[in-house]
Amino acid sequence: MSFDKILSLKGRILLYLADRGAFTDVIELSTIKLARDLGISQQSASRLLIELEGEKLIERRDLGRTRGVRLTEDALKILLEMHAHLKNIFEKPAELSLEGRVFTGFGEGAYYTQIPHYVKEFEEKLGFKPYPGTLNIRLIRHDDLLKRMILERAADIVIEGFSDGRRAYGGARCIFAKLNGEDVVIIFIDRTHYSKDVIEVIAPICLREKLKLSDGDRVRLTVKLNPTYLIRC
Amino acid sequence: MSFDKILSLKGRILLYLADRGAFTDVIELSTIKLARDLGISQQSASRLLIELEGEKLIERRDLGRTRGVRLTEDALKILLEMHAHLKNIFEKPAELSLEGRVFTGFGEGAYYTQIPHYVKEFEEKLGFKPYPGTLNIRLIRHDDLLKRMILERAADIVIEGFSDGRRAYGGARCIFAKLNGEDVVIIFIDRTHYSKDVIEVIAPICLREKLKLSDGDRVRLTVKLNPTYLIRC
DNA sequence: ATTACTATTTCCCGAGTAA
DNA sequence: TTTACTCGGGAAATAGTAA
Numbered sequence A, B: 001m002s003f004d005k006i007l008s009l010k011g012r013i014l015l016y017l018a019d020r021g022a023f024t025d026v027i028e029l030s031t032i033k034l035a036r037d038l039g040i041s042q043q044s045a046s047r048l049l050i051e052l053e054g055e056k057l058i059e060r061r062d063l064g065r066t067r068g069v070r071l072t073e074d075a076l077k078i079l080l081e082m083h084a085h086l087k088n089i090f091e092k093p094a095e096l097s098l099e100g101r102v103f104t105g106f107g108e109g110a111y112y113t114q115i116p117h118y119v120k121e122f123e124e125k126l127g128f129k130p131y132p133g134t135l136n137i138r139l140i141r142h143d144d145l146l147k148r149m150i151l152e153r154a155a156d157i158v159i160e161g162f163s164d165g166r167r168a169y170g171g172a173r174c175i176f177a178k179l180n181g182e183d184v185v186i187i188f189i190d191r192t193h194y195s196k197d198v199i200e201v202i203a204p205i206c207l208r209e210k211l212k213l214s215d216g217d218r219v220r221l222t223v224k225l226n227p228t229y230l231i232r233c
Numbered sequence C: 001a002t003t004a005c006t007a008t009t010t011c012c013c014g015a016g017t018a019a
Numbered sequence D: 001t002t003t004a005c006t007c008g009g010g011a012a013a014t015a016g017t018a019a
Helices: A002-006 A009-019 A031-038 A042-054 A073-090 A108-112 A116-126 A142-154 B002-006 B009-019 B031-038 B042-054 B073-091 B108-112 B116-126 B142-154
Strands: A058-063 A066-071 A094-103 A135-139 A157-159 A172-179 A182-189 A198-202 A218-225 B058-063 B066-071 B094-103 B135-139 B157-159 B172-179 B182-189 B198-202 B218-225
Touching (some): A002 B009, A002 B073, A009 A058, A009 A066, A009 A073, A009 B073, A031 A042, A042 A058, A073 B009, A073 B073, A116 A157, A116 A172, A135 A142, A142 A172, A142 A218, B009 B042, B009 B058, B031 B042, B042 B058, B116 B157, B116 B172, B142 B172, B142 B182, B182 B218
Antiparallel strands (some): A094 A218, A135 A198, A157 A172, A172 A218, A182 A198, B058 B066, B094 B135, B094 B218, B135 B198, B157 B172, B182 B198
């Protein structure tokens, strides 16, 4: 397993036993089999089992001609604590923070955010009717470009594209965020004209007014998301 | 942390970094601080960071006068895999299996299972009207007595007691199970007259008839439950 | 077959210290 | 201050082998 390198040999043995259900039942296990399965010597397997028994992490008993092992409550507690710890890291929302400067775009945002199809989609999926137009933010720091890629992957609210017979209108993906503390939605438009250092934001209100923003002002975007998304692309 | 003993030092460092959010941001970290926090020497901290960098599990960079570290995607994958593995062990339903012999009890079961208050509770909480009477099973193996204790803790369907003014009727705790493949409910009666080697079972049908059971017949009870319950008492 | 002892080797931690 | 080198000692792995 790829995570063997972060475990001690004793840890690998406890996990090996847990995998085989040795917290309810005594399982049959010879030092030779354990050694083979873990890629260590039989001698080490023997020594480690003796040590683990001394540390009250396993119990061993004779089962007729073979020997049985099971985890103790202490060992189970250790594994459960490890589990709880990793859960805490990977299943708790983390916050991603990006910084950029407001700029005036091509003016397309105002057009698209008023197309009835999109308005309906926004209302259904975001819960509000967007103020016409998008606020454009140009990222400053290089690290934030990476974060933008992460966000693009994490944005899981899908706005469907459509066609009116004359032309096709593309889709987009959204994610909720805060901009200087104000609730906003970051929108990643499928076929945007902007480069990868730009983030577009919509909100139910006029952000420029509410936050008194002018071109060149620095703004901070924060997004809460599950750290599982943070695997870099 | 109690789980330090199952981790290698490199594992502890990766977890240390993950705890501090070093999968999104570069964090400031001196070898001295790391050494102090992990209870190892500065020299070891230095060596381990160099090795981890060589293994492409961390990236280091100069931040002006201090040094920054962050986890690589590879390291994140390892931690996530560990997390997924423990999830699989502890959050997947496991099966507990017990064996015993049918015996005829004091006949109280038939009385209690027909009391309107209990019938109503059963129907609401178990989804069926029980066939009058409980099937009594005496456990055979010593290990199964332990499993009975686990089950008693895991039984989380609560049947409330009541009083009719003349006397008090006790409550019980239930858990769904299979008896020789048939859907049943194990019922742990709060103030039972039976000893700890007895399990009582109710079902919507007459189990003795359906499964052609007589006193002394061996039956197998299986219960699916979340392994978190398997922490022995 | 198995387990586990003793002997040997390998590897890793930490002290000393240079840059 | 900091990091990271060399090196000595001890822990931990394997080899050999007895029971």
